[in-house]
Amino acid sequence: MVLVGNLALRLALVTAIYAILASLWGARRRRPAFVASGEHAAFATVGLIGVAAAVLVHALVVHDFSLKYVASYSSTTLPLRYRIAALWGGMEGSLLFWVLLLAALTALALLQNRQRNRELMPYVTATCMTVAGFFLSLLVFITPPFAQLAFVPAEGTDLNPLLQNYWMSIHPPSLYLGYVSWTIPFAFAMAALATGRLDDLWIRTSRRWALAAWFFLSLGNLFGARWAYEVLGWGGYWAWDPVENAAFMPWLTGTAYLHSVMIQERKDMLKVWNLCLIILTFALTIFGTFLTRSGVISSVHSFTQSGMGPYFLGFLGAVVTVAVALLVSRLKDLKPSHRLDSVVSRESAFLFNNLIFLGIAFATFWGTVFPVLSEWVRGVKITVGPPFFNKVNAPLGIMLLFLMGVGPIVAWRRATVSKLISTFAVPTSIAVAAGATAFGLGMRSLSAVLVTSLAAFVLQTIAHEFHRGARARMAMTDEGYVTALFELVGRNRRRYGGYVVHLGVVCMFLGVTMSSVYRVEEVHTVTPGSSFDVGSFTLRYDGVRDLSDDHVARLAADVTVSREGREIATLHPEKRFYRRPEQPATEVDYRSTLSEDLYVILGSIGDDRTTATFQVYINPLVAWLWIGGVVLVLGTGICVFPARTRRIAERVEEAEPARTRGGIA
């Protein structure tokens, strides 16, 4: 089996290289047969990588400890789901998983465009296969997943206990999908530059890919936050760890891109800017991989230091150089056919929104790399931790929230002063009222009051947009209000789906701000049967139970929670001790409501089990972070799903070439 895996990887590298050469040759010499051959080679690459991945998963499932990877990241007692998830639990497997996703998405893009965009597709194939080829080269020459041990151990070292959680099954795949999917819009951008098809064709064609990439990256980040919240046991969900930052940066630039492409599609402006954004977003996905695997910056997420940093850095440099050179060579063809009419317009609001997104991305990048910079320049190691990122990014985030409210209600092209006053009067009044109410209710944190106020501002503008649109439909048709609302969304999915995403983001802003500013945190050591108060809750420690099995030793505390004398929940926070590798861990328990989470960590248990120490947090409104995530998913779904009229047009478009082919035949 190992032979099959190794052979499959080597052949995949060969087919990927062939796909690049055949596609480029076919495109330059106008030889469709070579282009088709290149595409077939790309399909073969997917199959071969699939075989290699299947061999590795099989080895993990059947405990083939002769493989170094299997011995390092699994054990005989590791449950099946984690043995499968161990595919992305280590360096080699994660790279294999990455390239498998990339090849599969490339194949999907090729299938999707088998009758369309034929001029662009050879370059799309070549770009995707170049990226795949790089990862395959690493797997073949630098860090082979099928390396064998000189002797076969009876037992494996096992997967890191922190990874033995169901989030492991969904967080890395969604994050990787997010990272990898950005390759497709980037490939279309490169194809546009290579062919000179510099209108918005590449953007329209790759729009859903960009949305899907953004969607999965959003999910990946949210799942990661949720994982941290449930597993890491420090009451928080985002630590500004370099690897978290690495996933956050392309999300920021990708969000900027999704906004600015709307200007290009609508006004034929910002062509260079959009190309810069997609290049930057793709480069940041590779930068993220570099950060995780280079060991240059220490992170809790890092794979073992592997010396792979220079390869990633070299590839990143080469990609950016080629992309920028292509862009510069086409600059003269990228003149906009329209220009900004006014500084007070929706176009300008979008540009400022882009600026803030890039500002936050730069601040995050700056904070992530500054320790390295400090060491180079001053020879002094410093730490740039969460307090820095919170301080620098919070004002920028608040500006972004403001722009999120402004963007949708400022007119395209040029807004007049009288129009602005009439448009802003109501949302501004509501924002002021919300801020004053928050202050009146005792809120004294400036950021909390500002976010409350701006959230009200944005919510009013979103609600007004839906209401106005529905009323307009009602005036033109005989639809009722609810039907008009649904029809409105159905026929303008992108616009109203976008508003739903904004709604989700507002929820997230509220959740993050309130849970950060008004968090309550206490530590109590108690004996069984005794109680303590935290906020308005009373917690009674009832005792501890031993839930150990062969895989992990577990002690679970029983804690009864009361409020105003009424029992409302029983929580069971645990302490665990994994047997392989021998490592302690916590399993927090919490009671979540819309108003707050009561989050309990079992800190310690006395030697004779007569005492237990609990760390208790009250995180106000944190549930809204996750609710916002769900709303965001819903909104993206609305955006991605094509409008009814467009679906019909697409079917006609699909049918047209088929008929033509039939005619020729």
Added chain:
Amino acid sequence: MTRLAALALAMLAISAVPTFAGQREVEERLACQCGCGLTVHTCNHLQCSFAVPVREDIAKALAAGQPEDEIIARYVAEYGEKVLSSPTHEGFNLLAWWGPYVALALGTLALGLVIRRVGGKPAVEDADASLGDTASPELRARLDRELEKIDP
């Protein structure tokens, strides 16, 4: 084996440190050195060899009346600047704090210049421009109203 593991579990301890005014602030200003990437306050390692004794030390120092800045200075003297969870506000480190805002200011300036340079001048004739000088203000106002209806 199970008993041994249970014993090991029982022995793991986050010491219950009594809290003093300012303790959280001091703990937040210090970066944990165990590799968790968090502050001393938020380090989630149960038996962290750094955060646990430092929390105890901070509690003792605050109880003894030592000012917060002195406690921080003591740790900087012992471990160097890397023990601070954020860069200091002096010298080269100012670049860390101000770099993003300078970049943002430059970006805003560049954007302002671009908007000013091109403001109000369509690059090519569009539907609006084709109205030319002959279009009356009424016609323009009507066009704006119609456009508004299509896409507010």
